[in-house]
Amino acid sequence: MKKLFLLIAGVVVLSSSSFAQVTDTTQVDIANLQVLPTFPGGFPEMYKFIGTNMQYPLVASEAKVDGKVMVGFAVSATGELSNFKVDKSSYLAVKNEAPSRKLAFDALDNEALHIMKLMPKWIPGKAEEKAVNVRKLVIPVSFRLK
Secondary structure: OOOEEEEEOOOEEOOOOOEEEEOOOOEEEHHHOOEOOEOOOHHHHHHHHHHHHOOOOHHHHHOOOOEEEEEEEEEOOOOOEEEEEEEEOHHHHOOOOOHHHHHHHHHHHHHHHHHHHHOOOOEOEEEOOEEEEEEEEEEEEEEEEO
C-alpha cells in the first residue's frame, strides 16, 4: 500500500496591501506585528493535526498524482479561521500535464481546503499589545505518494 508523506513547508504571511487590521479598525503594517498567528502548540502540533485528519484522495492516488497546494486563509483577532482559498493549485505547478488528470489535482486542492476548515482556533496575532485580524496567511500543503 502506498504511504502518504505530508509535508508543510511553513506559513507565509501575505496581504494584498501588506498590513494586518487591528480590532479597533486601525491598520498596522505586518512588519510591526509583535506576534504572528499560530496553531495551538506551534508547527509540530499542526503537523500532527493535519496528519491525523487528512486522507489522500483516492482519485489522486489512483492517478499517481502528488503536488503542493497553497492555501490562503484569514485569522481573526479571536483566532477563528475564515476566507479559505486555494491560492495556487498543484495543477498549475505541473507543466505539460494532461487536462484529463486535472480532476485528480482538484481533489488535492479540495482535501487541503477540507483539512484547513477542520482546524481549531489559532492563537491570534498581536500588534501594539492588541489581538489583530490578519487578512491572509498562506500554508503550502504538499502531498507525496511513496
